[in-house]
Structures are given as C-alpha cells and as structure tokens.
Amino acid sequence: MSSKQFNRRGFFERAADGIGGAALATLALEEFLPAADLPVAPSIQPATGGPRRGYDTLPRDTHHSAKAKAVIQLFMNGGPSQVDLFEPKPLLDRRHGEDYFNEIAEDISSPQAAGGLLRSPFKFKQHGECGAWVSDALPHLHEVVDDLAFIKSMYNNHPNHEPALFKIHSGRLLPGRPSIGAWVSYGLGSVNQNLPAYVVLDDPRGLPVNTVQSWQNGFLPPVYQGTRVRSEGAPILNLNAENPYPEGVTSLQRDLLRKIDRLHLKRRPNQLQLDARINSYELAARMQLEAADVLDINQETKETLEMYGVGNKDTDSYAKRCLMARRMVERGVRYVQIFMSGQPWDSHNGLEGSIRSAAGQTDQPVAALVKDLKQRGLLDDVLVVWGGEFGRLPIAQMKDKKNYASAGRDHGPRGFTLWMAGGGVKPGVSFGGTDEVGYAAQDNPVSIADWHATILHLLGLHHHELHFERNGLKERLTDTFKPRVVQEVLA
C-alpha cells in the first residue's frame, strides 16, 4: 500500500476538516493503514479470548501463522455444473439418453421432467503444466489453471437454493447464523479501519437469492455484518448525505463537533470509550475519502482495464467488481465477496446457452483477477475462492422428455467443484472427484464444514478456537461438526 494510490486531487480538496491533507494522509497511513506485512504489535488482542467489552474491527492476532491475509470470494450463484466445466465424464457421452432415474431417484425434485443421462455439450481438454481438466466454456481460466487448486468432491446437504446457500455461507441450512465473512472479521478485524472489514460487492442489477441474509452477522454483534459496497451510485449506506451541506458548512460542523467533544472529554478523563468514539468520527471522515478512492477504477491503466474486460458489454459489470475487490484487499480489507444478481448458473434448461452466458460474464474478469494479483505479488497473501452452492445432476431436465438439445440440469447437491487460489493454497492440484457420471462426491468427499475450516486455517484461525460465547455455549462457524482441514490442497 502506498500513498500513490490515493487520488491526490480529490483527497486534498476534501480533506478540509482542520488537519492538513498531507498530515491526514500521513496519519491515515501510519496509524490506520499498517501494511499487511507490518509486525504484529504485542498488544494486539487475540482472535478469541473471552467475552469482549466492546466490539470493533481492530486487527487481532491469529491462532497460528496465517498464509492468507485476505479473501476474495467469487460466489457463483445458482450451482455451476461440474460435469460441464471441470469433470469430463465419458460415460455420459456413451450412455447419453439412457435411463438413470432409479440410481438417483431420491435427489430428483421434479420427476415429471427427468430425462436420461445428458452428455455435456462442451469439449474438455487438459490445460497448463498441471494438466487440469477445464471445458471450453471457460477459455480464460485455461491460462491460470497452474495457480488453482480444484476440489472436485464437494457436497452440500440440500437440493434447494435457499438452504444450500445458508449452508455454504454460514455452515447450517438455516438463516440466523453468522456468515463466514462475519466470522473472519470478528476473528481478525481489519488492518484498515477506513474501510469496512467485510465488504460485499453485490450486483447492481439485483440481489442474490436469500438477499442480504447471505452476509448476515447472525448472533455476532452487528458490526461484523457484511457491508454492501455498491459499484454504482452511492457506495456505502450513508457514506455521503443524499443532500449534502455546502463544503464550508460541513467543515464548520466537523470543527464544531470536535470542539464540543473535546470539552466533553476534558471533563471526563480516563474514559477510553469516549476516545474511541471520537476516533470513530475521524474514521468516518477518512472512510468517506478512502471509499471513493478505492472504488475509482479510473486510476487503473488501460491495459489492466482491458485485461479484466472493463468496457466490454458482457464482462463490464463483473470486471469492475473484480477490480474493486483487488483494490480493497490491497488496502487491507479482510473479506470481499462478489455476488451476482439472481442465479446465473442455475441451468435448468438450455444448458449450453445458460452456461455460456454465465461464463461469458465472469470468465475473463476472474482469470484477470488471478493474473493481476499474481503479477502484483499479492496472490501469496490473498486467497481467491470460486464456486457456487451445489452442482448439477448428470441427467437431463426437460419438459417433454424428448428434446435433449434444449434440456438443462436440475440441482445436484451431492457433488460439485470449487477452486481456490493463492494465500497458501497448493497451485495446480485437483483433489477428489465424483462418481462415473458425476452425481455424487466419491473420492475424498469434502463437506462444507471441511471447506470452511480450510479457509479459516489459511487465515491463521482454528475452526474450533474461533468461537463466540452465547448463552453459555461456544458457537462456531463449523457448529458441532468435526471438520477436517483439506491438507491436500495446502502448499
């Protein structure tokens, strides 16, 4: 992180609250923006250790040394099809159209639309030095497979989106529990107080299924809820007033508030919470500056913009959010989630078109993000996670049971693929796999709890240690499950 990344012109213009712009910049950098690799001060609080007196997002110590300092989660709503993207299943070609109903009957939610086995319309090839299988639906991803670790034996526990989403975001099939991002910001806080610790970049076109419940704080204090940062319009709720006061008035108001608060504080020495509160107002002022700055992707070079696909109709929206995510983790934001509107990967019909459309919006920006992080030396510290809530069935789903050309696939919770990259992940690995038709995880099944534990592990947190006391119970992201960190994908 360097001061160059600030938009200096805007910065000086707006830094009119009494402290000189340059002084503020220094203050911001030294006091509130320790770079991720600054030594950890001994006074830093541990991630967990008894109830806290107050809740904040100040940085906290890890349980063990961390490989990843930040996470970018590329959430692929709807359930991307494992057998059309990452797992070639020759048997599906050979037995295309054959009846397979009885073998998977308990997972067929709409029997009247169930056809026979459905071959993939995509061509598979091995890519990179690692020889990872990726279909031609994701041509850009081919270029970065040597940086990725695929887990091909994931499974979820429910065939419906809602519960499956709650499960993958918060560990149980029900709403009301904290999402993984909330747990991480509770556990680790953030090195940058000028930006929220946990940011959600949602799709300007609309919210995902389960809406804001996907990034809830559950029983954790609300301060750990994901903050929606909009890539268009006002970025954060109340970051700026809808009808702002004139510049001079705002500055007078800040000045007046500071004076009144100082008088109040002077008569109340030793009350640390008052200092903290005054700080929170100063942080708010800085957040106004930095949020605008972090979202200003015009500071990027033309090459970078093109690499992500900014300006290209299909990729523009997702590309912008990927770029903003990179700019955020650079500034110390701990957990960034990128969501898409609705469920683009929910390919119930027109399989090929549906997948090409979802891939067309995301493939180039995603690959660019991995490349960009790598070329900036950030991939070592940033964990990138790609995937949806479940996979899809090997059989066709279609109305008339005849037209395989327009068929899709129904939800398949028993087996799907996710990938991870950077932040301590072993590059170029493929772990686990589904059965011969791609129906259920067969080799080394990985549960959602295992996967959560693995992400926490990379961040230096132990899934059992990271807890929150409630009603005398220690609540955990992985609840009472007994997860296993997937060592096979760790570097």
Add this chain to the structure above:
Amino acid sequence: MCGDNKMRKTGLCALVFLIVNVVAHAADNPTYEKDIAPIFQKKCISCHNASNQKGELDLSTPFGLFKGGESQSTLVSGDLDASYLYELVHSRFMPPDGEGEPLSDVEVHTIESWIKNKTPFADGTDPASFIAASEVNQHDIQPIMLLRCTVCHGNRRQEGGLDLRTKASMLQGGKSGPAIVLGKPEESLVIKRMATEQMPPRDKLLPSGVKVMPDNEVEMLKRWIELGGPEVKVAPDIATASGDPLVSEEDRQHWSFRKPVRPALPVTKMGDAYNALDTFVIQKQQEAGLAMSVEASRAVLIRRVYFDLTGLPPSLEQVEAFVNDTSPAAYEEMVERVLALPAYGERWARYWLDAAGYADSEGKRSADPIRKSAWRYRDYVIRAFSKDLPYSEFLRQQIAGDELLDYSNPEKITQQHVDNLVATGFLRMAPDGTGSDVVNSVAERMEVVADEIDIFSSTVLGLTMKCARCHSHKYDPIPQRDYYRLMAVFQGAYDVHDWLKPTAVPSQSNGVMKNRTLSFATPESLAEISQYNNQQQVRIDAENARLQKLEVSLQQTHLAKGLALLPEVIREDVKLTFTTAGKAHTEIQRYLHGKFKEMLVLSEKQLEADKAYAALKKEVDDSVKVLNDGKRAVPTIRALWDRGEPSPTYIYVRGDHTQSGRLVGPGVPSVLTDGKTPFQPVSLEHSMAGTGRRLALANWLVNENHPLTARVMVNRIWANHFGRGIVSSVDNFGKLGSLPSHPELLDWLALEFVESGWSMKHMHRLMLLSRTYRQVSSLSEKLIIEDPENVLLTRMPLRRLSAEEVRDSIISVAGMLEQSRFGEPDAVNVRKDGLVTAIAKDGAYRRSVYLRQRRKEMPSWLETFDLPQMNPACQIRSTSNVAQQALYLLNSEMVRELAGQFAKRIMSQTRELPVQVEKMYLDVYSRRPLQEEVELSVEALMQLKTQWEEHNNSLPQNERENVDLELKALTIYGHTLLNSAGFLYVD
C-alpha cells in the same frame, strides 16, 4: 461392568473351580418375586436402575434383567454357563470392590438354583416373554408409528377408521380389518400396505410431513409382530421418592442451586448508606480499601433516571423543575414520577422482549413471513411492566396462561382470560419455519421446541440447557433426561407429533394441522368492535345513499322523457307501473313493466355513461372500500395452549428424533429440587383440556424457595441499571457462569423481591434511591487500577445510549415523537440499496418498540446501533463503536430532517442566539451551557450563517434559495449537538 473377553475367560476358569466348592443353604425353588428381586434390590440396583444404568444394565425390573446391558445376554434361562450375570456375582467381580457389599454365598446359590430351574416367576409369567420383549417391544414400535403413521392414523384423524398408536388399537384395526396379525407379519395389513407402496399414500407425504418408513424400521415392526407384539410395562422416568442417582447432593451444593437465605445487613458507617443495598456495596468497598464516588449533580441524575427508566430525555421543564426543587425528597419524588410514566413500560418491556426473542416475523426461511398478531404479546409485556404486574404472575401467565383460567368454557370471557392467552405468546416467539413451506418435518418442529426450551431456560432459569438435548451437560449437573422431562412438560402444547402450524394453509396441511391462533375476545371488546363496525356501516350506507339519490333523479328524468313519447292512453298506466314497487304489481302492470323496462329504465351501463354519475360512483366506491377495509375483525391471539393429549416423550439418543431412547415423564431439572419430590401436574377443572403440566412448572418457579427465579430476575434488573450484573453472566448461573460479586446482596434482593410481592417497581426504587446509584461516573486513575471493571461499584458507568434510545431521543428532541401507543407495528420502507426506515405519519414517528421487527428487515438505524437479530433471542446486547454509526448520524436523511424540525421548534420560541443555545442544551444534554460553551456556540452559529449565505450567493441567481439562513445555521448546530458524545452518552 467389564465386557472384556480376557477378563471373561479368566472369570470362567474361576467359575468352574468355585462351582465345585460351593456350599449353600439357599431357598428351595426360588422365584423372581420372592427371592431374586430382593437380592438385586439390596445389592445391585444402586448402580443398575432405570435412570442410572451403569453398563447400560437395569436390574430394577425383570425386563431389564433379561434385556441385559452392554455385554448383551446377562441371563440365559436354564443355562448357568451362558449366564454372564451369574459369573460376575459368583466370582465376586460384582459388586466391584468398595462399591457395596458383596453377595453372600447363600445369595449366590439362590441365583444359581433360580437360573438352573429356568428362572421361574411366582405369578407364572413365562420368562420367554421378557426375552422377546427385550428384543423388541411396544416402546420400540410406538415412536416409529408416531413418526410415520399417526398423523393420519392417530388421535386427530383416523383415516379408514384406523388408529396405529397402540397394540390394542392396531389389533382392533379399521374398516379393512385388523392392522396386525400377531405372529404373522406377512399377513398383517400394515406390512402389506407398505410393501405394495399403498401406504403411506405418496401424494400425502409432503403435505403431512411424513417420510416412507425405512427398511430397518419395517424389519423391526415385522419382528415385533412375529414375536406376538411383546409389551412391557415401563413407567415413564420421573422423579421419585427413592432419590436421583444421576444428580448428587454435591451437585446441589453449587451456590445458585441452593435456596437464597436472607443475610444480616452489614454494619457500616450508615452515613454513606442511603438504604440496605448500599451497606453491602460499602462493605465490599471497605474490604478493598475503596469508597463510593461523590454524588452526582441534579442535572446528571435527572438525565440518568429518565434514560434509565424511560429511554427518553427529560423535557426542559422537567429538568428545570427538578434542579430548582429544594425539597429534601425531590429526588425520591422525581423517581416516583418517572416510574409512573407510560414510557417506563415501553423501555423496560424491551429488555424482556429481547430475552423472549420478540419478532414480527417467523424467520427460518428466506421468505420470513410476517407474524400477524405477535404485537399483542409486545403490548401485553408493556402493560405488565407499566402496571407493575407481580413478576410471579407475569411468569405464570406467560408460561401457563391457558391453564390458569378456563378459556374454553368461560361463563364470560374477561380481559384476564384474554391477557392470559396473549401472555403465552412468550412461548411462541422462537423462529419457526413450519408454516413457511409445504414440507414441515418433525426435525423442524423439534428445532422450534428446542429454541423455546433455550429461551425459557436462559431467560427464566438463567441456565443453559441446550447441550442436554444431545448429551448430559458437561459442566452443570443437567442430565439429558432432564431436558426431555422439561420437553414433556411442554408436550401437551408443543407436540412434534401433533403440531399446530403458525398459519393455516389448508392446501399445505392436508387439513391435518390446524393453526395456532385463537379468535378470542371479551364481550366488551366484541361489542366495541361491532359498535365500531356499525358506525362504519352507517357511513357506508350514507355514501351509498348519495349515489342512490343521483340515480333516482336520473331515472326520474329519463322516465319523464320516455313517458312523453308514449301514446297518452297508456301513459298514466305505465307511469303508475314504474312508480309502484314490483311486488305490488297487478298482472297488467307486470306486462307493462316487461314491455317498457328497456325503454324507461336506465341500465347500469347507461347510468355510467353519465359523467356526473360515473364520477360520483367512483368516489363512493373508493370511499366504501376504505370504510369496509377499516372495519375491525375479531382480533386473533397467537397463543400456546395445552390440548390435553400429549404423545409419549422419549429421550432422543444424541438428539436424533429418529432414535428414541427411554420413556420419560414431565419434570423440572433435578438439581433445582431435592430429587425426591415427584413433579405433580396440577389437576385442572374438569372442563379444561390441559394436562396441567405447565401450570405446575409455573407454580414451581414462583415458589418462594426457588433457588433461581428471583435471583435471576433481580440480577437482570440490576444489570440494566448498573451496567453489569451482580452475576455478570445474566443468563448463566451455572458452573460456567460467573460467581456473584456480592452474593449476600443478591440473596437479600431476591428475598426482598419475593416479599414485596414480586414487585419490579419496588426493585427499581431500591436501586435508584440507593447511594450507589447516585454516584458520579467520573473515573479516577486510582479506580482504573483498583476497580477496573467496576465490580465493586465504586462509580456509575458511563454508558452509550441503546439503539432505541438514540433514535427515540432524536425524534423526541425534534418534537416529532407521536404519542400513540400499542397496536399493530408501524410498517417500514425497504429501499433498494438496503436502507430500512420507518414510514412517517405526518412527519412524526412512534417509539422504536412499535416499529415492525421483521427478522430480515431490521430498521437500519437501530441495527447500526446494535439492535440484535432474534435467533432465537438476545439475553444481553453487545455494544459496538464503529464509523458506520458516525456516518449514520451525520449523513442519514432522516436524522437531518429531524435536526431541521428541532431547529424549527426552537426558532419558533426565540430568535435570540444565546437563548437558542441554552434551550438546545437543555433539550439535548439536560443542563444549561457553561459560559464557554455559549460563546463557542454563538460564534459557530454566526459562522454557519455566514457560510450558508456565502454559499447561496455563490450560486447562480436562479438557483439561489430563498432561505431562512438563521434557521439553516441552527439546524446544523442542532444536528451537531445530536452527534456529540454528550448526547450519546449518559453520565
């Protein structure tokens, strides 16, 4: 018992040796009842009984004896060598050394000959029946039938006339004959119908929430039928006079499990103590060489008391009156006045609503449907606090309101009947997805029950029982059995096999599951409703009459015109026809009417072609619709009531509802009793349906000797006044909770609470009138070091306003607080960017407690200031300090508008700057400004005005606002005060 093979072999060698040498004078022809049971009773059952089954062996019944323990066959009739039990007692391996008296040779020999004689019973029972029953009996079958069949073939419905709950009812069968043929599973209808997949009917699976019986259960059912349907008598596990082997006397010694004892008041320098409570505080302080801080000023005290009791700041007049009141009793009188304010109930109800998990929606699903009448429970709680309903009654009504008075056959429905039922809403607050989906499984219902047990135990008992759902509590002496005993208490009303859905959706529930709202109201309120609706009808009729009047006049004109066209000879006859009512028509008139109707009477369509008519019709229709919508319906109550026929309660092994263990009966946690007193459900009046179990629970809770009820509640009240409980873990008084900082004080308060008739206001008075409460909040360096956490109460804590206080106070200071109380929650507006705000009525807002609390749409302002999500409830709120709070107060449009209202209100009183400053200070900080502050403020106001002016002048002529610059400046000034620490923190 040791199941180790090696040990067993060694034992056998010893056995052979000993048999040869045995010398015995045992009873001839021993029988179980006469000879064997007494031996076990004397030597074995202290470790091997129904509740304490060491090695999973229960020797208290013949069934348990033949069933055996973890080493399986304990006893083989007639085969001494195969009878492991004999080997163990004979080798004196059991009872283990030091754990009871060994068996005598005579006793061993008696057992030996009993086994050799093929284990006879005095009453002639065939021992084989126990062996069969130990393999499978009705308690293995019944849970399966409950899970898979009885929703259609049980107590509520008997499809095909069939009830599958018991062996007798299965034998009796239904229209198609007996369901089971003993000994012949393949001929039993229940098996046949399942084999052919006729049952359960596939189209009823989803709506009934039933799953097909898995193979292992079918096999068990078949085997049971094959064996002739063995039954054993197993009494449900309840507390008995023989004592509780699972919870020891030592377990009962934890401080909070012993009943409180009234301590003597410590002797202190009474000068510092205003009341008894202070003496305990001072004593502890003196022990630590510390003392109370000085007393706070009147201005500080009145602000503290108002916020503490009402959540709102005192008005300027109230502050002035109190500060200038020279009476020695001024403070006491002020506290008394504030306690009587309606706002007190609204503030203190909120603490209880948090603990109860109050929400206006169901939760558990993304859809999060609205709970229509949950607000009545909120109103009940507010009223209860306002009128100082004794806590004992408050609890009894909430826990067993349906069993207190007979609401089903009342002579006259009184307000008390209604309140009692509304109060049971306490047990209906948990998130509940069982009404949100087509499927509503036993597992989901169990989640609801478990959440309620959590809420009940944390809130009322201050204990965490959650763990005991799956296994005995690791730290507190709460066996898994006690969890299910408590579940049995609720089972009359909360039966996972006889479920009431949150809302009735006929197509989803197959008509099986009814819903949980009652239409129930007093004659007075029904009369009021009907009177109101009649008035409404009068208005409707008046509206309709307006239209009718116009129609009549139009028809008259039309008729006159038409008649003029007719031949004169018939004109009068026709006219008479069309001005006479149809009923009175003669035959000729009927003919005429038919012939000329089309010509002389305007159709509706023709009428509407008339512009005036069409306009009036629209106006009338609209207003009639509004009036009709305004008619009141009979209010419903979201209640919990006992239906009197609970299904049996089994312990769920590892919390898994498909794995039923031991049968248990109702009971309370053993550690809170002597373990020997059976739990006695209250026998209700004959006309009442309930089991009386919850009423017994409620009565037990409010017993004056109860170790927890009073302590937990006074501690909650204390924590809310002093920022920290005497037991700082307010919801955990168990072994993992914190120890009380002032145990004697806690007991003194608890007993005072009971003796005062459980008066919560009495507790407030005691605490607020104490010297302890009146201390300043300033923090010296000495205190930071010597009492950093304020455990010794050496000062009052500085505290940030809660979410509701921040919002309500700003609204109140702005003069925009609408005073109306109670009723349906105020709707919120959910903006696309996620902002959830209240919808103002004429610019005004009600208090936050009346704002709709939908789990997925919590009001943003409140959430930003730490309003918790209710999943299922919140025992104590957390406080955070983040930039988003500053951003909210600085930039939110609503806060800015309110600041504008605030400024307008002050401006309308005076235009003099120093006076404006003074008034604003009194409103916001409850004190007058210091000279220094007045100067600072006046200067700022002038600068602000200049800035606005400059800004306005810098705009092009046509964009300049014609504004009151002084008002603009005062708005910014007021907005700043509302952002200041002095406002947001209470000293």
